[in-house]
Amino acid sequence: QVQLVESGGGLVQPGGSLTLSCVASGSTSRLNSMGWYRQAPGKQRELVATITRGGTTNYADSVKGRFTISRDNAKNTVYLQMNSLKPEDTAVYYCNALAPQQPWGQGTQVTVSS
Numbered sequence: 551q552v553q554l555v556e557s558g559g560g561l562v563q564p565g566g567s568l569t570l571s572c573v574a575s576g577s578t579s580r581l582n583s584m585g586w587y588r589q590a591p592g593k594q595r596e597l598v599a600t601i602t603r604g605g606t607t608n609y610a611d612s613v614k615g616r617f618t619i620s621r622d623n624a625k626n627t628v629y630l631q632m633n634s635l636k637p638e639d640t641a642v643y644y645c646n647a648l649a650p651q652q653p654w655g656q657g658t659q660v661t662v663s664s
Contacts, residue, residue: 552576555646559658562635565606570630570658572645578626583648586619586630588641588660599630600648613639633661 558570572580583602589595599619600608607619617632628645642657 552578552648554652554655556645556655559660562584562660563664564636564662566635567633568660570643573574574626581647584628585646585648587644590641637662
């Protein structure tokens with residue numbers, strides 16, 4: 551079993567930046583490709599960025615060029631640097647393995663508003 555704890559969210563003005571962190575504990579050896587997901591009110595959870603254990607990244611079109619995913623395997627931590635934030639980025643952000651998925655953490659709220 552893996553436990554995932556996200557942090558770093560908050561309230562930010564449009565155009566601002568935030569960095570999210572996700573710390574994994576437990577059976578972390580099973581964690582290969584990881585992803586950041588988000589869920590806005592009334593919408594389904596969507597995958598916004600992925601990273602393999604070797605560092606290959608991929609992004610949803612909606613965040614490409616603004617978000618950067620990275621990881622520190624020694625610290626079992628995945629990061630999401632978010633720049634040029636827009637109101638439509640407002641959501642609860644979660645991290646998880648791509649496959650097999652682990653129990654979801656509590657997420658971290660990101661609110662982009664003036």
